[in-house]
Amino acid sequence: MQGNQQQQAYDRGITIFSPDGRLYQVEYAREAVKRGTASIGVRTPEGVVLAVDKRIRSPLMERSSVEKIHKADDHIGIASAGHVADARQLIDFSRRQAQLNQLRYDEPIGVETLTKAVTDHIQQYTQVGGARPFGVALIIAGVADGEPRLYETDPSGTPYEWKALAVGADRNDIREYLEEHYDAEMTLDDGVGLALSALASVTDGGLSPEGIGVATISVEDERFEQLDERTRREHLEANDILAGEDDETDEE
Amino acid sequence: MQGNQQQQAYDRGITIFSPDGRLYQVEYAREAVKRGTASIGVRTPEGVVLAVDKRIRSPLMERSSVEKIHKADDHIGIASAGHVADARQLIDFSRRQAQLNQLRYDEPIGVETLTKAVTDHIQQYTQVGGARPFGVALIIAGVADGEPRLYETDPSGTPYEWKALAVGADRNDIREYLEEHYDAEMTLDDGVGLALSALASVTDGGLSPEGIGVATISVEDERFEQLDERTRREHLEANDILAGEDDETDEE
Amino acid sequence: MQGNQQQQAYDRGITIFSPDGRLYQVEYAREAVKRGTASIGVRTPEGVVLAVDKRIRSPLMERSSVEKIHKADDHIGIASAGHVADARQLIDFSRRQAQLNQLRYDEPIGVETLTKAVTDHIQQYTQVGGARPFGVALIIAGVADGEPRLYETDPSGTPYEWKALAVGADRNDIREYLEEHYDAEMTLDDGVGLALSALASVTDGGLSPEGIGVATISVEDERFEQLDERTRREHLEANDILAGEDDETDEE
Amino acid sequence: MQGNQQQQAYDRGITIFSPDGRLYQVEYAREAVKRGTASIGVRTPEGVVLAVDKRIRSPLMERSSVEKIHKADDHIGIASAGHVADARQLIDFSRRQAQLNQLRYDEPIGVETLTKAVTDHIQQYTQVGGARPFGVALIIAGVADGEPRLYETDPSGTPYEWKALAVGADRNDIREYLEEHYDAEMTLDDGVGLALSALASVTDGGLSPEGIGVATISVEDERFEQLDERTRREHLEANDILAGEDDETDEE
Amino acid sequence: MQGNQQQQAYDRGITIFSPDGRLYQVEYAREAVKRGTASIGVRTPEGVVLAVDKRIRSPLMERSSVEKIHKADDHIGIASAGHVADARQLIDFSRRQAQLNQLRYDEPIGVETLTKAVTDHIQQYTQVGGARPFGVALIIAGVADGEPRLYETDPSGTPYEWKALAVGADRNDIREYLEEHYDAEMTLDDGVGLALSALASVTDGGLSPEGIGVATISVEDERFEQLDERTRREHLEANDILAGEDDETDEE
């Protein structure tokens, strides 16, 4: 309880460090990320994969409005986890950055360039007063100049590059699954399979094609593409993780 | 009580996260929504329906001044629940956005476009200091390019798309009713009936035509229309939920 | 006491909600309204009536300086209750709005238009930090295009339209009186009588013509007019509520 | 003590209401007014009178620097009570308003117009954060268009018109004296007499001509005039309230 | 202790009144004045005198850098007591005001005009938030149009005019001495003598010419002049208050 009281002394202002050099508000924002459903990214030599959990609270809700995979540019997609309204702000920021780059340099923005612009933006909200950090993590995936790239942004504003990663709920369990099964030479289709299997590994009773979202950007055409329901179903069947059909309503 | 004290430590500033990653002020604003009377939206292939509870505190109050259904544009209506004065600000914001769109692009604003402009505006009030969140939820309903659309905005600034939904008091009970009775192929008239029956399901003694508001936007003419009292009465009779006439004064 | 302590945690900042979704500062501003003497509005088919309690603290004070009925425009009057200095700010705001409307559109401002401009202004003071809410309620009464209208603005910034209403001290008792005696078809003179009788119903020993203020806007000439002392005395006599003359000094 | 603690919870910020709808900081500013020596105003058909207590702390202090009566314009004088430095700000504000009026409309400012400009200015300091209320009350007296007028401004920013009034120390006792002896038909000289007698009624041992200030604005010439020491002495003698000469030093 | 706790509740913000109408921060600033060594002003028909205690902490400190008498303009001098760095700000302000007056009106600034400009500046720091009051009192002495004038500014921003006064340490004892010995008809030389005798009355063992500063502005030439050490010594000898020479180091 002593410990609690001391922690409380330092965690209510974003502009201060605790005596052990931590920024509690940033750490709490990371908790907000964990409250969101999982999003997964996988990089293969043939392209990058984004897969997300799109469970909904009611059968009356339109799944399409559960925004977890976003197109940032023709060649870049972003998956998010955490505070939805915050994610929307960062997605909008990303799109404006991509457009600006196209306008200024007449060429598509690099995946790393975009990631760093986003993390710089996030960092400002952790250092300057009068606002709170963003309670969201993004997976920024894209292909530029033939190179597939996969990045994470976290609430502190740090960019990380990954071969495969998960953000949101069950992040650690999914990462363990990914570490165990990742194969640096797999095909893009295998990448989709790995992402979905990893997601299924933390879900009871398999996945339904309606309850997930999948997008890929292949090295071949460098275009962001969302997989339609039939294709999603085929992937689930191929990987033997298709849920029974009586599981329509689910908890986000 | 311990728990209470800890909660209090994090719920009085909008710009901070609690240790478990929650934004208490946003959650309290959701309570303000629940304090308002219910509003309901239903989407049918033939158009969208808005229905609201307009009970008043005194027979001397003009029911027409209980603003719960608003015209945002020729083809878009908005129903609100929660803090009335806050709702008015968002309605005004919506109208300006609609006009701006018309001016800039010479075409009516999309329902989704409008919804996202509103939720972005709401989100700002949850991240930047110096103001409180909006204590109101909106149902934004409209038809554009022949497509009926039905959205919700909540105090966190998250947009959701629905087939049918309720906001405000008794939200959960009404949603259960809607989930049970929703039929994806119903007519617009059936939609009005469903909305009113759902509202009646949480009201003792039936509804009076004066005590409710109903508006529709049909796919046919894409125009927002408020139903007059006679039509409202017919719908109540048709659905067998017309109240006895001795129930004039009611509590909002 | 527990309850008290918890309430105190949320009622000292205008920009925050309490856990049950209330804005305490707005509710306290409503208490400031109740500390003011009563003001009454009555709408009849022939026009609208404003009647106010103008009791003073000392016989040396000029009753004319107790500002409770104000002319906002040729066709609109405003009665106030609550914090006097705050009322003056809103009256000034109303007059500027009326003039602006005349200037811009070359026509008198609508009663509803004016009311909503005022309530939008009030709402800002309940959401954005750095100021307190207005501790005043207004009755805005007017006739435009032949239509008599009667509105209330409250400290939350919500507009209500009424057939007859009271604000300030004894608001509930006066409203009960009005509900019991209101007749939708009465003449303007009857309206004045109802307003004064309602005021007298909460005053011991009747009213004196000096201790009250009355104004009307008739449908016939659409002009705000304050009733002179003789006419006020006639109304009091006609309604049998004239006080004995030995009651000069009174407590506001 | 409970009560005390609760009061303290609401009285340290000007921008908040207490649960019973009071603005404590404004009420405390009224206490600051009571800490100042008394100022008195009397209106007669022939003009207005200002009389003030100018007691000083040391015989070495120049009484002329105890500023309690100020000329605001040729036809308007102001007497103050309370926080001296605050009074100076409002006097300066009044003079600028008077000059502005002359410049804009080429005519002297009305007494009521000036009073309301001052009270509007005062009100701002009670609603918007970042400053404290003015700890001063003014008596604004003047003659315009042949009409003698006498106003009070208080720390809440409310204007009151009076026949005769007192602000500052012993305000209530002096008012009782004024109420008892006020005669609506008295001459200007009688007005001076009444003001000084009222002041003497709360002073032990009579008044000295050096220890008071008196100014008049007569209907006849509409000019602010300070009475010289000889005339002040004559008034004291005429009203039998001249102090013995051994009372030079006094406590402010 | 109760009392202490209550006082503490109101004395830490400059923008608030205590329940008894006091501004504690201003009163504490007056304590800062008392922490400074004494400064004295005396007015005679022939001119004004400023005399200050210039004791230093170490014989290595240059007495000339103990700034307590300042030339504000050719005809105005200022002596200060209290927080030295604050005094420098007000002196700079005074000089700019004097120059501005010369520039605008092509004539030297009046002593009263300057004093009031300074006190208005000081008052701002007691009403508007974001800064503390000035912890300094000034004696502003000058001759304009043949009139010797002597003013005090205090931390509340109130101007006082005096025949003779002291600010800083031992203020009350020195004032008693001045009240007892002041002669309205004395020569300027007598004025210097009175000021130094008053200072000596609170100093053990007499004054040294190095430990004091003296300046005069005579009616004859209206010029600020600092007395050199020899003249200071003569005055000390003439008034029999010259200290023994073994008292070089002293405590400020």
Next chain:
Amino acid sequence: MQGNQQQQAYDRGITIFSPDGRLYQVEYAREAVKRGTASIGVRTPEGVVLAVDKRIRSPLMERSSVEKIHKADDHIGIASAGHVADARQLIDFSRRQAQLNQLRYDEPIGVETLTKAVTDHIQQYTQVGGARPFGVALIIAGVADGEPRLYETDPSGTPYEWKALAVGADRNDIREYLEEHYDAEMTLDDGVGLALSALASVTDGGLSPEGIGVATISVEDERFEQLDERTRREHLEANDILAGEDDETDEE
């Protein structure tokens, strides 16, 4: 515990000193630096060396995205330790300063000039309110005009020049190693060896070429160069500190 409570009273606002003259927030920011992995700089007559610990949390993370050595200009490199997102801001600031210098003076920026620009920027965040200090230390290394230079910036904004230094975790142990083994006349290759040996001295089981980063700027060509993995391996072998290959995953 007393001590703790007192410390807490002064460590939560960057703009205040503690009674013993310390700035706790700056000291806590230094703790944030210690939480980062170590970075080392060594200066030799032939050039400067930067060596960093690049351990990662998961084999799926790309080591290249662990940014610890940055190119600031052609002739200047920067190694960082501490809060990664803060480091990125300072690196960006450094690059802009370098470009600006090139633009303005048409010559490369001096190492000392750049360092001081950075530390001035850091200092602002420790004195002016509304932001927190930077939780990062930088080693700025470069060669200009044939002179190798090696600087440190710490969270207080103080610049230090070193012959060899470490920042981040185990700083003190590494410094002791450096002090013991530093040779002012060593070759650049020896410098790389010393830096890596120092890093190995606090690492169990030796270093892997993947887990470290090394960069040099030689006096000969004045160009920042990152050593490739083969070269890094050769240096590890040459210094007998190459780890066994089974140590792929490591904790940052």
Next chain:
Amino acid sequence: MQGNQQQQAYDRGITIFSPDGRLYQVEYAREAVKRGTASIGVRTPEGVVLAVDKRIRSPLMERSSVEKIHKADDHIGIASAGHVADARQLIDFSRRQAQLNQLRYDEPIGVETLTKAVTDHIQQYTQVGGARPFGVALIIAGVADGEPRLYETDPSGTPYEWKALAVGADRNDIREYLEEHYDAEMTLDDGVGLALSALASVTDGGLSPEGIGVATISVEDERFEQLDERTRREHLEANDILAGEDDETDEE
């Protein structure tokens, strides 16, 4: 402890006075000065001397980067003690002031003029909110128009002129030494000797030429000059305070 608690009530905001008229934050900033190593200034008829303690924490640190003596202009040097990063800001400010003066008036800035510009700048940080005071004291030494001058600036923003002084650690002991040995007629070389002897008087085991910094500005050429190591050694030998050579590393 009572005392402690009361002190704490007033020492955490720079903009407030304590009940006894003190500014605690300024006093704590003086403690920050004492935490720095000593700097000494001596004035002689032939010029001024600055001498500083430049002990370092590690033999690997470059002593030249311990900035304690700074050239402000050709004819003015500044020595500092306290918070190093704050000192850098004031030094930069001083240099800009010197350049500005040269530009505007085409002549070198006066030593007093520069000092007062610096102290005015410092004072602002003690009165206006949103920043902390500067935790540094400066010795500003220079020769202008043949006059050697020696000033101190302290954290309150007060300028003092001295014949000889010390700031920083052991300030009082060094001052006593200076008071005892200061000779107003000594040569510049004697001045250097006095400064170094004073510094040695608080240092065990004598001084090393590397561990000190010395600068002079002579009346003859009015140029700031740092003494090289050989000259420093000669002075130490001449004054018999040269340390043994085995004392390389020292604690700052």
